[in-house]
Amino acid sequence: MTAKLVITGASKAFPGVQALDDVSLTLEAGSIHALLGENGAGKSTLIKIITGVHRPDSGTVLLDGEPMQFFGPHDALAHGISAVHQERNLIPRFSVAENIMLERLPTRAGLVDYGEVREAARRFMAPLGLEIDPDIPVRNLSVARMQLVEIAKALSLDARLLVLDEPTASITPHETETLFRLLRELRDKGVAILFVSHKLDEVFELCDSVTVLRDGRNACASRSLNGLDRSDVVRLMIGRDETAVRRTERTATGEPVLALRDVATxxxxxxxxxxxxxGEIVGLYGLVGAGRTELAKAVIGAAKVTSGEVQVGGRSARIDSVATALSRYRIGYVSEDRKHEGLILMHSVRRNVAVTVWRRIARALGWLPDRAERDAVTPYIERLQVRTPSLAQPVSLLSGGNQQKVSVAKWLAAQVRVLIVDEPTVGIDIQTKVYLHELIHELAASGTAILLISSDMPEMISLADRIVVMADFEVVGELDNTRDAADMSEAIMARIHKVAEVA
Known part of the structure; x- marks a missing residue:
């Protein structure tokens, strides 16, 4: 059974914010429709209206010509609407199989049939190439595998309207190719698919039509992608042409600020x-499961170094916690998982940024004057152009791009000498991505040593001075970056595939 969704004149306001203003969208059955816009443009609010999380203040929602008022996500699900959200909606302590089949657990004699749960989960994991034990708790998975579990869960619901919000943000190009094949198969069966991505190459490869939001309004409503190119779409999204990153060529000399010598963890x-x-940007590249993020966590004391030596400034460093990494060695870490590790969502913008400088600004007996926090935080909020009504705004209410800026701002405030940046632009808009790329270059130019982890090959080649290639928790090669995308991609993948062939 197919579905056609028509939204007309939808508006939605929150305290101090007009999130949507007279927005329209038409999603045809058997099509893949892109929903684009910068962070804060209103995409998430529109998705939440479609999936029953919010109800519009005004406007109409028609499903197959019938007016709809969803009273929650389960109501939308009952009408065949399923979603893969950018913020993962998994239960960490439940197994992979339980999460995938949670909405319709098979039973026998009134009890959950866990054998069937596992078998059913495997059926939905297989098309995604997700070969893991279905009994593993989700909390033990990498971010990328959590994302694939989320997609498998959505596929298990046999939705006739599928919403995908940044589904490829954390997965490899090979996994993306597999996902796109599945989405085309679903489209050909009549499923209506709403696809949200900041990767415009993916949009042009996969989608038939597009709706663009800017500042909560339609910049364009449900038009064919035929006749549009990247520059047209960027202009619709940000109101002007895309600006290229200004690259600063650097030559890093002197002793290493951070060095790992024969390290095991x-x-x-x-x-x-x-x-x-x-002043150097060293990239860590590898496929999912290569051990890059895990290595970063060992450097900052969140995992144990069992042999070898970590050196900071030429001296042996004993780092047993993130607090030690910051206070004693001035090492910062921008986590790939900003919502669970990089930020405290219920706390304010001010508190999230100031947390790294509390020790420096505290008065007698640990007292932290509000003014001292504001004075410490404000220059970095302004520098990163964080869009927030006030410093008191809870971080949870900011867009993804602005949350990432806050995550970076706290380390700028701490004035770290080594900054590990893990997947800096996952799930953020083009303008913010360009800005963060420029910021990383500026930090390096000012003398900060940067270790960059990214699964985005063009991003890695754009930013890194040298690229260290990892596979199976080992370094398998190191390359000086020539900036030639084709040559560098081939050289990097050759080192990864060589290891795979040996294995």
């Missing part, structure tokens, strides 16, 4: 050698 790393000098 309790997570499985072996024989890791790596150096980052002041």
């Amino acid at each position: 309790d997570l499985g790393h072996r024989n890791i050698d790596l150096e980052v000098r002041a």
Whole structure:
């Protein structure tokens, strides 16, 4: 059974914010429709109206010509609408299989049939190439695999209208190719698919039509992608042409600020050698499961180094916690998982940024004057152009791009000498992505040593001075970056595939 969705004149306001203003969208059965816009443009609010999380203040929602008022996500689900949200909606302590089949657990004699739960989960994991034990708790998975579990869960619901919000943000190009094949198959069966992505190459590869939002209004409503190119879409999204990153060529000299010498960890790393000098951007590239994020966590004391040596400033460093990494060695870490590790969502913008400088600004007996926090935080909020009504705004109410800026701002305030940046632009808009790329270049130019982890090959080639390639928790190669995208991509993947062939 197919579905056609028509939204006309939808508006939605929150205290101090007009999130949507007279927005329209038509999603045809058997089509893949892109929903585009900068962070804060209103995409998430529109998705939440479609999936029953919010009800519009005005406007109409028609499903197959019938007016709809959804009273919650389960109501939308009952009408065949399923979603993969950018903020993962999984239960960490439940198994992979339980999360995938949660909405319709098979039973036998009134009890959950866990054998069937596992088998059913495997059926929905298989098309995605997700070969993991279905009994593993979700909390033990990488961010990328959590994303694939979320997609498998949505596929299990046999939705006739599927909403995908940044589904490829954390997965590899190979996994993306597999997902796109599945989406085309669903489209050909008549499923209506709403696809949200900041990766315009994906949009043009996959989608038939597009709706663009800007500042909560339609910049264009439900038009064919035929006849549009990247520059047209960017102009609709941001109101002007895209600006290229201004790259500053640097030559890093001197002793390494951060060095790993024959490091092994309790997570499985072996024989890791790596150096980052002041003013240098060193990239860590590898496929999902290569051990890049895990290595970063070992450097900052969130995992144990079992042998070898970590050196900071040429001296042996004993880092047993994130607090030690910051206070004693001035190492900061921008987490790939900003919502669970990088930020405290219920706290204000001011508190999230100031947390790294509390020790520096505290008065007697640990007293933290509000003014001292504001004075410490404001320059960095202004520098990163964080869009927030006030410093008191809870971070949870900011857009994804502005949350990422807050996550970066706290480390700028701390004035770290080494900054590890893990997937800096996942799920953020083009303008913010360009801005963060420029900021990373500026930080390096000012002498900060930067270790960059990214699964976005063009981003890696654009930013890094040297690229260290990892596979199976080992370093398998190191390359000086020539900036030639084709040559660098081929050289990087050759090192990864060579390891796979040996294995």
